[in-house]
Amino acid sequence: MNELLNRVDGLEGVAASGRPPAPTRAQRLARDAADAAEVRRWQDHPDVIALRVERVRSQVDRLCWAGIVLGLAFTMANVQWFAAAGSVPWSLPWLAAWLLDPTVSLVLLAILRAEQVTARYQVHTGRWVRAAKWLALGATYVMNTWASFAAGSLAGVVLHSVPPLIVFAAAEAITDLRDKLTEAVRVAFTNATERAEPHEDVHESKPSKPRAARRATSVRRKLFADYLDEAKRAWTPDVVVTPAWIRQVTGCSRGLSPRLAAALADEFGNTPDTAPHGEEDQS
Known part of the structure; x- marks a missing residue:
């Protein structure tokens, strides 16, 4: 009880002096972690x-x-x-x-x-x-x-x-x-x-112009826009857009197919079938 009263007295003293309390060790670590994450994000740009x-x-x-x-x-x-x-x-x-x-x-x-x-x-x-x-x-x-x-x-x-x-x-x-x-x-x-592509918005229908300009210089690897263009060419009005169908027509990876399905559905105004991977593979 005495220890609690001493802490309350200390807080009242800080409030009376008008100075903010010193950051705790956890707060300092959290700030360092945020700074490190920001630096690492730009280093990987x-x-x-x-x-x-x-x-x-x-x-x-x-x-x-x-x-x-x-x-x-x-x-x-x-x-x-x-x-x-x-x-x-x-x-x-x-x-x-x-x-x-x-x-x-x-x-x-x-x-x-x-x-x-x-x-x-x-x-x-x-x-x-x-x-x-x-x-x-x-x-x-x-x-x-x-x-x-x-x-x-x-x-x-x-x-x-x-x-x-x-x-x-x-x-x-x-x-x-x-x-x-x-x-x-x-x-x-x-x-x-x-x-960096997995961190993009999955509802983004088209890449922004700076990203498209950067992708145009990378001709040796197949990127998101290339897969999307390939799926657009293969799509017909009677096709239900699913990640499994996307993988079938483009040969993309399992992790990329849901993003492609969402982007293609947004493009043509359809709702993508987001069934679990096990169910869509059986279809």
Whole structure:
């Protein structure tokens, strides 16, 4: 009894002071759980997942470009020395020799920049593009290692071979990496969209325009709108829309068929037959 009176006295003291009571441990945990659920909901959002892969692709692009530019800068001095061929420093032939490497490197960088865009949209370039890229890389390699081969210096050959070969490998790999990262963005977005679909309203007759626009980019997987269009084409006025009938004409999963039946019934103004799964399978 005394303990209860002490608690009442404490509450009266808080009310008199005008300050709200401190949150309890349960209230703090409930607030943390709500915050965590909100963060997790946004982390699983399709656009957020696709954005993460896009950021990785940007990092890969920057690192590859940095390595290619540094490798070409290293080869510039060797190509100038090869082109100068013992000319007097600061003479006209010596100065003109500095133009050879930028001529080859700028063509190579232009091709790689174009492939950066085409690979993003998975558009493959022709044979002439690859031939020009290989010609530029091969010319750079020959001009870098010619003097070492002529002198019989194995160490010089290895030293001057590494940068051009790294540039060559990076130029070939970066195209495939961009193509695969584009595919990764599409797959990640599609998977995240499919995980989010069960939380949609089952009475939604048509997808909203932003969702329809996003689904149009996911051509590799059959989505809710595709199943619904397929059921619409198979429906006739004498058909009773049931989840079992939906599965029969579309081949969708058992969990998706009730949503499709409800959406199709709303579309044509019918009432879907929502019999239990065991009864509708026997029909």
